[in-house]
Amino acid sequence: MEEKQGRDKIWRVRPEWPFLLFLVFVVAAYLGLLLLMVGANVLTVSWKDAWEILKDPDIQHSIKLTFVTCTATAILSVLVSVPVAYLLSRYQFRGRAFIDTLLDIPILLPPLIVGLSLLILFNRVSPSDCCWMMAGGFLLAAVSGCLWKGKGMVQSVTGGMAVVFGGLALLLSGNESSLEDIASGAGIPMTFHPLGVVLAQFPVAAAFAVRTMRTTFDQISPRYEEVAMTLGCNRGQAFARVVLPLAGKGMVAAGTMAWARALGEFGPILIFAGATRGRTEVLATSVFLEINIGNLPGAAALSLLMILLAVTTLLLVRFFVGRGGAM
Template sequence: MPDESKIFNFLAMSALIFLFIFFIALIASIFIYVTPSELVSSFFSEEIVFSIKLSMATATIATLACEIVSIPAAYALSRFNFPGKKAIDVVLYLPIGMPPVALGAALLMFFGTPVGKTVELLTTRFVFEVPGIILAQFTIIGGLATKILKSTFDGIDPEYEFVARTLGCNSFQAFYKIALPLSKNGVITALTITWVRALGEFGATIMLAGATRMKTETLPVAIFLSLQTADVVKMSAVILIMVGACLLALLIIQKLGRGWPEI
C-alpha cells in the first residue's frame, strides 16, 4: 500500500508539473521571436495604446452593465421559486457553452430583422461600431456573471434576510442591507472574472463589430490583425498585456480568499 501511495503521489505531482511547465513554455516562447527592447517600444505604439484604451473602456462598461442586471437576476434565481426557473437556469448556460462566434452571428442576424433595425433606430448603431463591442461582451459575460453570483447567494443563509423582514425590513431592504453586503467578495470576484473575460472576447466581437484597425480594434482583434500582417512584435506585446491582465485578476481573486467560485 505505501508503494502504491508513492506511485500515485508521484503521478499526480508529475501531471501538475507538466501543466505548469506547458503553460510557462507558451509564455516564454514569445521571447524567442522578439527582444525585450522591441516589446517595450511596441507597448507604446499608437495602435496598441488605442487597443488598450478601447478594450479597457468597453470591458468596463460591459461588466458594470452586466453586474447591474446580473445581481438582481442571480438573487431571484437563488431565492425565488417560480414556473420555468429550471429552464431559465439552463438557458443562462448557453453563453458559457456556445462558441462566441455563434453568439456573435446570432446578434448580427438579430440586427438584420425589423425588430433589430428598430432597436438601432431608437438607440444607437451596433453593427460594425464600438457599441457593438460592448453588446457582444455583455452577451458573452451575462450568463457567466449570473451563475457566479447565484452561487454566491446560494452560500448565504436566507435566515438572515428572514430575520431582517421580521424586524420590519421589506424585501428590498433585506436584500440591500443584508444579502448584498454578505455577498461583497462574491460580487468583486464576479466583477473581476467577467471583466477579464470581456477583455479577452474575440469571436462575438469580430462578428458583430468587425475588425477595423483603430476603430473596433480591441486587444484580441489586434492579435488577429497582427497575425494577418505577420507583425510578430505587436502580436507578442498584446499577448503579454493580456497575460498580465489575467494574472492581475487571479491575484485579486486569491486576495479575496475565495478562489474560483462554482458555476
C-alpha cells in the same frame, strides 16, 4: 522498550510513491505546457518590439478601448447578474432548472455563433418579429406550465407577458426597419461600432457573473432576510439592507470575472463589431491583426500584455473569492 534513552524515534507513514509520482507527473506536464506557452511568447518578443508596438497610436487606442469596453461590460454584467442570481438562489418556481440551463448557453456556445446571432438579430429582424418571438416564448412557457402543474402565479405572469408582446407585435407590424436602424436613429449604433464591442462581450461575461453571484447568494443564509423581515423589512429592503452588504465581495469577484472574460472575447467582437483599426479594435483583435500582417513579435508582445492582465485579474478573483465570496 528498545529505544535508546534521549532519542525518540519518529515514525513516518511511507508515501505511496508510484501514485504520488503519477500525480506529480500530470501536474508538471500540464503546468509545463502553460508555462512553455508563456515562455514562447517571452522568447519571441524583445523589449524593443514591445516598446515599438505599445507606441503605435492604433494599439494605444486598442488598449484604451479594451479597458473601457471591459469595464463597461463588467459593470453591466454585475447589474444584470445580481437580480438574476438572487431570483434563482432564493425562489423556488416551476421552470427554474430550465432558466438555469438557458443561462449557461452563452458559455457553451461557440463564440462565433454568439457574434453571428447578434449580427442577424440587429440587422435582419424587425421589432415586430422580436415581439412575436417573445410572445411565442412566453406563451409556450405559460401553456407548458399550465399543462404540467395547473394554474399559478408564474403561468399568469408569463401568459400576461405573451399578451403584451403579442399586442406590441401587432402595433409594430407595419415597421420593417431593423433593430440596428432604430438604434442608429436613436444615436446609439451597435453593429461595427465601439458600443457593439460591449454588446458582443456581454452575453458570455454576464453568464460567468451570474454563476459567481449565484454561488455568493447560495452561501448567504436566507435566515438573515427572514429576521430582517420580522423586524419590518419587505423583501426588497431585506435584500438592499442585509444581503447586498454581505454580497459585496462576491459582486467584486463577479465583476472581475466578467472583466477577465470580456478581455479574452474575440469571435463575437470580430463578427458583430468588426476589427477596424482605431475604431473597434480591442487587444484580442489587435493580436489577430498583427498576426495577419506578419508581425509575430508584435502579436507576442500584445499577448504578454493580455496574459499579465488575465493573471492579475485571476489573482484578484482568488483574493476576493478565497476570503469568502459572501462577505
